[in-house]
Amino acid sequence: MNIYDVSEKAGVSIATVSRVLNGNPNVSEPTRQKVLNVMKEIGYTPNVFARGLGLNTMHTIGIMCADSSDPFLANAVYYLEQNLRKCGYDSFLCCTGYDLINKQKYLQLLLSKRVDAIILVGSSFLEAAKKDNSYITAAADTIPVMVINGYINHPNIYCTLCDDYQAVYDVVNRLIDQGRRDILYLYTSRSYSGLQKLSGYKNSISSNGLIIQEDLMISCPNDITQTKDILMEQQKKGLHFDAVVASEDQLAVAAVKFAKQQGLSVPDDIAIVGYNNSILSGCTDPELTSIDNHVETLCMTTISTLMRVLDGNDVPNKTTISNDIAERETTNF
Amino acid sequence: MNIYDVSEKAGVSIATVSRVLNGNPNVSEPTRQKVLNVMKEIGYTPNVFARGLGLNTMHTIGIMCADSSDPFLANAVYYLEQNLRKCGYDSFLCCTGYDLINKQKYLQLLLSKRVDAIILVGSSFLEAAKKDNSYITAAADTIPVMVINGYINHPNIYCTLCDDYQAVYDVVNRLIDQGRRDILYLYTSRSYSGLQKLSGYKNSISSNGLIIQEDLMISCPNDITQTKDILMEQQKKGLHFDAVVASEDQLAVAAVKFAKQQGLSVPDDIAIVGYNNSILSGCTDPELTSIDNHVETLCMTTISTLMRVLDGNDVPNKTTISNDIAERETTNF
DNA sequence: TTGTAGGCGTTATCAG
DNA sequence: CTGATAACGCCTACAA
Numbered sequence: 001m002n003i004y005d006v007s008e009k010a011g012v013s014i015a016t017v018s019r020v021l022n023g024n025p026n027v028s029e030p031t032r033q034k035v036l037n038v039m040k041e042i043g044y045t046p047n048v049f050a051r052g053l054g055l056n057t058m059h060t061i062g063i064m065c066a067d068s069s070d071p072f073l074a075n076a077v078y079y080l081e082q083n084l085r086k087c088g089y090d091s092f093l094c095c096t097g098y099d100l101i102n103k104q105k106y107l108q109l110l111l112s113k114r115v116d117a118i119i120l121v122g123s124s125f126l127e128a129a130k131k132d133n134s135y136i137t138a139a140a141d142t143i144p145v146m147v148i149n150g151y152i153n154h155p156n157i158y159c160t161l162c163d164d165y166q167a168v169y170d171v172v173n174r175l176i177d178q179g180r181r182d183i184l185y186l187y188t189s190r191s192y193s194g195l196q197k198l199s200g201y202k203n204s205i206s207s208n209g210l211i212i213q214e215d216l217m218i219s220c221p222n223d224i225t226q227t228k229d230i231l232m233e234q235q236k237k238g239l240h241f242d243a244v245v246a247s248e249d250q251l252a253v254a255a256v257k258f259a260k261q262q263g264l265s266v267p268d269d270i271a272i273v274g275y276n277n278s279i280l281s282g283c284t285d286p287e288l289t290s291i292d293n294h295v296e297t298l299c300m301t302t303i304s305t306l307m308r309v310l311d312g313n314d315v316p317n318k319t320t321i322s323n324d325i326a327e328r329e330t331t332n333f
Numbered sequence: 334m335n336i337y338d339v340s341e342k343a344g345v346s347i348a349t350v351s352r353v354l355n356g357n358p359n360v361s362e363p364t365r366q367k368v369l370n371v372m373k374e375i376g377y378t379p380n381v382f383a384r385g386l387g388l389n390t391m392h393t394i395g396i397m398c399a400d401s402s403d404p405f406l407a408n409a410v411y412y413l414e415q416n417l418r419k420c421g422y423d424s425f426l427c428c429t430g431y432d433l434i435n436k437q438k439y440l441q442l443l444l445s446k447r448v449d450a451i452i453l454v455g456s457s458f459l460e461a462a463k464k465d466n467s468y469i470t471a472a473a474d475t476i477p478v479m480v481i482n483g484y485i486n487h488p489n490i491y492c493t494l495c496d497d498y499q500a501v502y503d504v505v506n507r508l509i510d511q512g513r514r515d516i517l518y519l520y521t522s523r524s525y526s527g528l529q530k531l532s533g534y535k536n537s538i539s540s541n542g543l544i545i546q547e548d549l550m551i552s553c554p555n556d557i558t559q560t561k562d563i564l565m566e567q568q569k570k571g572l573h574f575d576a577v578v579a580s581e582d583q584l585a586v587a588a589v590k591f592a593k594q595q596g597l598s599v600p601d602d603i604a605i606v607g608y609n610n611s612i613l614s615g616c617t618d619p620e621l622t623s624i625d626n627h628v629e630t631l632c633m634t635t636i637s638t639l640m641r642v643l644d645g646n647d648v649p650n651k652t653t654i655s656n657d658i659a660e661r662e663t664t665n666f
Numbered sequence: 667t668t669g670t671a672g673g674c675g676t677t678a679t680c681a682g
Numbered sequence: 683c684t685g686a687t688a689a690c691g692c693c694t695a696c697a698a
Contacts, residue, residue: 049385050691074407283616383675
């Protein structure tokens with residue numbers, strides 16, 4: 001069932017059918033109706049492959065994320081898909097994991113599928129070493145690359161991010177203002193936003209006249225139980241802290257569990273701040289104060305930026321939105 | 334950069350290039366190498382649209398789910414995408430929401446993209462009224478339709494599900510054995526698996542000689558705060574219960590919050606059982622006992638079944654796997 | 667306003 | 683083992 005069948009049954013040429021299909025105004029109303037009727041009648045659907053072949057696009061965007069089951073990324077993927085669909089685009093989902101080799105491989109794969117653009121969700125895609133990002137900049141020579149929560153300055157790469165530095169800086173300031181002195185910082189990665197958060201922590205500490213202590217900055221796996229065990233271990237080794245700031249809600253949940261196991265009162269003995277304001281933050285007891293980076297806004301901004309790029313507009317390659325704090329019960333805020 | 338460029342530079346015909354591309358054995362080794370070298374040299378990538386046009390497939394599967402940010406569905410989407418990619422398929426993600434009209438619209442849309450199969454994730458896709466599922470059976474006349482956690486008997490529809498009936502039946506039995514008498518059942522939907530769970534509850538109650546009380550079966554939104562409020566309200570109205578079984582972890586989290594607010598001791602005053610064994614179940618305090626329906630197994634089974642179907646094998650259209658209980662702190666199990 | 671014809675980049679069927 | 687050539691279904695100048 002193709003354009004020829006329609007043209008035959010409607011008694012017109014395929015060009016006319018194609019015109020009707022594409023809303024070309026140069027078709028008389030009676031003809032248009034005739035064609036439309038035939039299409040409805042035989043249930044005609046244009047073949048996207050043929051269309052893609054001619055136009056060299058299938059209106060498809062590749063969404064890459066490390067792990068779409070992570071609460072934060074899952075949210076992002078959801079909002080992205082929704083907004084893309086509203087704009088008439090389909091989404092190829094691609095979960096890469098955290099391994100560089102796979103990220104490279106999958107980006108290549110998406111490219112070979114001729115997607116119209118690629119969205120990298122989560123800062124885990126930007127490595128500290130510049131050369132490890134070259135596969136991304138190379139891709140940008142072909143199609144627009146959108147980055148969520150990461151920043152890299154390169155033509156045709158557009159980044160939308162939260163001011164993670166400021167958010168952590170502010171929250172640590174507030175903790176210090178309230179008399180906390182030994183603030184533990186838990187993080188999972190040294191990605192772009194990971195480093196931003198970390199330097200927000202460090203700068204706040206030092207600008208308040210405190211000393212940055214290496215053993216108060218702990219790298220953890222993104223796992224509740226394992227992180228709790230790490231905290232127990234550090235505690236046993238004599239590490240003391242009266243507040244925890246985490247780069248992910250999962251780590252903060254671990255801190256809540258830790259506090260409970262140690263019989264510490266939250267927030268009095270120990271204040272805890274999570275990150276992402278994910279669904280997890282409403283599950284713990286006490287409920288988690290968490291930095292909210294507005295995933296939905298982040299995603300909507302990304303898509304509208306992308307649409308402008310695809311329309312050929314000149315678009316700034318960095319958009320920053322501010323975070324705020326969802327204040328719950330693990331702090332005295 | 335197309336097959337003609339390669340053929341020219343390699344001094345062979347496009348047919349030969351195509352053969353090399355597709356691993357056709359009827360190519361001499363020297364020729365193969367020559368072609369391969371040229372391809373590498375000029376960085377040739379076959380055009381998937383042209384290929385799709387000829388073969389009428391782009392090796393793409395449509396994944397439909399109501400809301401990919403729901404922890405259970407997010408997990409499922411993740412495992413599906415991973416397994417599909419291993420099999421050489423790409424995934425179109427499509428979040429439909431819970432509205433029937435949209436589900437129909439989006440399924441149609443995926444169909445028009447000529448996906449090779451469609452996976453419906455979550456029982457929310459199967460409506461109680463048969464005619465409301467006709468868009469699904471109609472789709473199955475065109476391509477295989479895989480259903481996760483739902484069952485409908487129709488050619489070319491393949492269902493993979495947990496024995497939700499049995500799981501709830503068993504867990505309610507255990508609660509009764511331990512002396513619980515007023516067991517509250519919270520659910521979000523009357524989808525296929527929703528009804529299975531519900532009848533597991535009812536049958537367990539009545540087969541233990543207890544009376545099924547309508548007001549002990551409460552329909553809730555899939556939201557922690559709202560559900561907690563509903564519980565508070567029911568409590569005020571004088572409803573009494575000493576156990577809660579929920580069709581989703583979110584609802585069980587709400588029950589934990591409720592118990593705390595009421596000063597009830599969990600599990601002594603009130604036992605709570607969740608469903609899906611999602612990441613949430615490890616976040617609450619006390620941690621949630623939850624029925625584990627093995628998302629990963631569910632998804633892997635679905636994909637391997639799908640692959641067998643696409644290979645033209647005869648495959649049973651219903652596969653059931655058993656659940657088990659992740660025992661944590663909200664029960665005395 | 668409508669129709670004709672060429673091109674998009676493959677794959678597959680025949681001949682040789 | 684290799685090459686010519688016809689599909690695949692659509693879009694779009696260019697003609698009429």
